[in-house]
Amino acid sequence: xxxxxxxxxxxxxxxxxxxxxxxxxxxxxxxxxxxxxxxxxxxxxxxxxxxxxxxxxxxxxxxxxxxxxxxxxxxxxxxxxxxxxxxxxxxxxxxxxxxxxxxxxxxxxxxxxxxxxxxxxxxxxxxxxxxxxxxxxxxxxxxxxxxxxxxxxxxxxxxxxxxxxxxxxxxxxxxxxxxxxxxxxxxxxxxxxxxxxxxxxxxxxxxxxxxxxxxxxxxxxxxxxxxxxxxxxxxxxxxxxxxxxxxxxxxxxxxxxxxxxxxxxxxxxxxxxxxxxxxxxxxxxxxxxxxxxxxxxxxxxxxxxxxxxxxxxxxxxxxxxxxxxxxxxxxx
Amino acid sequence: xxxxxxxxxxxxxxxxxxxxxxxxxxxxxxxxxxxxxxxxxxxxxxxxxxxxxxxxxxxxxxxxxxxxxxxxxxxxxxxxxxxxxxxxxxxxxxxxxxxxxxxxxxxxxxxxxxxxxxxxxxxxxxxxxxxxxxxxxxxxxxxxxxxxxxxxxxxxxxxxxxxxxxxxxxxxxxxxxxxxxxxxxxxxxxxxxxxxxxxxxxxxxxxxxxxxxxxxxxxxxxxxxxxxxxxxxxxxxxxxxxxxxxxxxxxxxxxxxxxxxxxxxxxxxxxxxxxxxxxxxxxxxxxxxxxxxxxxxxxxxxxxxxxxxxxxxxxxxxxxxxxxxxxxxxxxxxxxxxx
Numbered sequence: 001x002x003x004x005x006x007x008x009x010x011x012x013x014x015x016x017x018x019x020x021x022x023x024x025x026x027x028x029x030x031x032x033x034x035x036x037x038x039x040x041x042x043x044x045x046x047x048x049x050x051x052x053x054x055x056x057x058x059x060x061x062x063x064x065x066x067x068x069x070x071x072x073x074x075x076x077x078x079x080x081x082x083x084x085x086x087x088x089x090x091x092x093x094x095x096x097x098x099x100x101x102x103x104x105x106x107x108x109x110x111x112x113x114x115x116x117x118x119x120x121x122x123x124x125x126x127x128x129x130x131x132x133x134x135x136x137x138x139x140x141x142x143x144x145x146x147x148x149x150x151x152x153x154x155x156x157x158x159x160x161x162x163x164x165x166x167x168x169x170x171x172x173x174x175x176x177x178x179x180x181x182x183x184x185x186x187x188x189x190x191x192x193x194x195x196x197x198x199x200x201x202x203x204x205x206x207x208x209x210x211x212x213x214x215x216x217x218x219x220x221x222x223x224x225x226x227x228x229x230x231x232x233x234x235x236x237x238x239x240x241x242x243x244x245x246x247x248x249x250x251x252x253x254x255x256x257x258x259x260x261x262x263x264x265x266x267x268x269x270x271x272x273x274x275x276x277x278x279x280x281x282x283x284x285x286x287x288x289x290x291x292x293x294x295x296x297x298x299x300x301x302x303x304x305x306x307x308x309x310x311x312x313x314x315x316x317x318x319x320x321x322x323x324x325x326x327x328x329x330x331x332x
Numbered sequence: 333x334x335x336x337x338x339x340x341x342x343x344x345x346x347x348x349x350x351x352x353x354x355x356x357x358x359x360x361x362x363x364x365x366x367x368x369x370x371x372x373x374x375x376x377x378x379x380x381x382x383x384x385x386x387x388x389x390x391x392x393x394x395x396x397x398x399x400x401x402x403x404x405x406x407x408x409x410x411x412x413x414x415x416x417x418x419x420x421x422x423x424x425x426x427x428x429x430x431x432x433x434x435x436x437x438x439x440x441x442x443x444x445x446x447x448x449x450x451x452x453x454x455x456x457x458x459x460x461x462x463x464x465x466x467x468x469x470x471x472x473x474x475x476x477x478x479x480x481x482x483x484x485x486x487x488x489x490x491x492x493x494x495x496x497x498x499x500x501x502x503x504x505x506x507x508x509x510x511x512x513x514x515x516x517x518x519x520x521x522x523x524x525x526x527x528x529x530x531x532x533x534x535x536x537x538x539x540x541x542x543x544x545x546x547x548x549x550x551x552x553x554x555x556x557x558x559x560x561x562x563x564x565x566x567x568x569x570x571x572x573x574x575x576x577x578x579x580x581x582x583x584x585x586x587x588x589x590x591x592x593x594x595x596x597x598x599x600x601x602x603x604x605x606x607x608x609x610x611x612x613x614x615x616x617x618x619x620x621x622x623x624x625x626x627x628x629x630x631x632x633x634x635x636x637x638x639x640x641x642x643x644x645x646x647x648x649x650x651x652x653x654x655x656x657x658x659x660x661x662x663x664x665x666x667x668x669x670x671x
């Protein structure tokens with residue numbers, strides 16, 4: 001791969017609480033190439049949204065980055081002062097959140113918000129900014145942009161509002177968009193429209209996307225690579241085809257099997273017993289070990305880092321070719 | 333799957349309107365008119381004993397309103413609901429309703445909002461037993477709650493905890509235990525797994541299947557997730573803007589969807605297979621669900637329908653049998669639709 005656009009190394013996010021410091025994101029590393037779509041999946045509380053928030057510099061105190069570094073386009077961004085980060089956010093890194101109503105100000109027209117964003121980041125006059133806003137609305141599939149630009153957010157439907165949010169994220173032609181559950185609040189038929197739109201825009205503008213979602217179907221249709229998170233850690237990362245069809249980490253395997261599918265009706269769905277541990281109760285060793293069907297002694301003591309598995313990287317001792325697991329596991 | 337028996341629940345021409353009129357002042361001074369949302373605009377279906385009937389549709393189609401009418405949280409504006417032949421509307425008082433209420437219970441979507449955070453789990457599960465006077469004394473109550481906790485794969489010791497000590501999946505188990513407490517025959521499940529993570533969703537769906545088999549329960553299962561519905565239901569009703577557009581057995585609906593809206597829904601589900609296929613692009617269907625305050629005339633789906641003609645724009649289609657499927661579509665009736 002060419003020089004990555006975004007490189008996250010050993011990122012650690014902590015929350016201080018009365019009963020000690022909790023680690024919400026624990027030592028994760030990954031990168032995103034220019035124009036690439038990286039899907040980040042995991043259950044609620046796995047740390048996927050916090051990872052996104054850390055990248056765009058919007059972690060809410062008392063959450064804080066406690067270790068590691070984030071580089072964007074060859075420049076370190078995790079330790080930038082607030083003002084410097086504010087100039088990058090919006091201009092070079094755009095953001096889309098789950099609920100379009102929280103991203104839009106109900107008191108201003110869509111046009112005022114778009115024009116403000118455009119003029120903050122680009123050197124354009126009022127008229128030129130308005131023209132660009134209308135072009136953006138057209139690009140995200142809102143018909144009659146000349147008229148719609150003067151409407152307020154409440155005059156748009158849910159799907160249309162999310163299109164406006166995408167237009168806002170695109171306003172300054174960013175090189176990366178962090179999209180946190182962008183389709184979760186939408187109905188399936190609208191969801192498909194938004195996914196298609198994101199893919200199209202990404203292709204046309206060469207924008208990279210970090211797509212955070214719990215919906216594997218959305219990932220399967222959109223992402224080039226997938227990162228799977230569990231209890232604050234990255235447990236598997238690899239090309240979408242491998243992670244969906246031939247996952248390696250036992251958690252990913254269980255997750256894929258438990259997704260109900262159409263076309264193969266079964267009397268019992270495959271399930272992973274138990275639930276993801278809370279941050280206060282993360283077990284030593286591999287965080288998945290109490291639920292893992294393939295657990296062995298080492299998993300309870302030592303924490304696995306990402307190891308090379310065929311086609312993807314998995315944080316699982318099963319793939320330690322130098323360790324004890326070797327004799328048991330047949331080469332795949 | 334057990335053989336479905338006689339009709340347990342019958343809903344006929346059910347309507348529920350909500351008043352969304354402007355204030356009296358605005359109506360008098362500015363001449364604004366009264367307005368109402370037809371959340372349910374005449375829907376009919378029946379559920380046989382022991383089967384799982386699912387209602388599917390997008391937000392605002394009225395599926396939760398159906399659930400709420402059946403458990404008595406809403407009073408229908410018109411139409412009839414009968415349970416084992418007994419008409420709901422004829423039961424005027426709370427006392428008259430009580431025996432029926434015991435036999436029909438509900439599981440809600442949000443396991444965080446549907447359990448009182450200040451009550452211990454034991455008290456939450458015991459409430460229906462006490463309300464309906466189903467246990468003679470405290471020992472019997474304790475034993476019954478322990479039994480219920482075990483039935484939903486929790487331990488009796490969990491009864492002494494508070495809801496916040498449990499994960500989402502465990503809370504949904506508590507809701508199920510509460511719903512089962514009064515030994516109901518019919519459970520209305522409104523998006524019971526939508527707030528849960530997938531690995532936990534599978535646990536809850538499996539539990540619901542086990543309980544159905546053990547206690548001969550009948551389910552009305554409401555969801556927007558077609559894959560979940562495919563796995564759990566025997567028959568499916570597809571709703572669009574307060575109307576049923578198609579009713580069919582599960583296998584048939586997925587193999588041979590008739591209504592253009594059903595086809596759209598099936599085509600737009602994001603599929604895992606897309607990853608393996610490598611770039612098979614789905615064609616997203618344009619348009620959105622119209623505003624239910626001012627639904628389009630004729631067939632409500634016609635503005636988004638590729639097969640709509642003049643008749644669809646004026647005349648509202650009724651449910652008609654097409655082989656074993658019931659479908660409300662002029663194009664299907666006239667044979668204009670490609671197979």
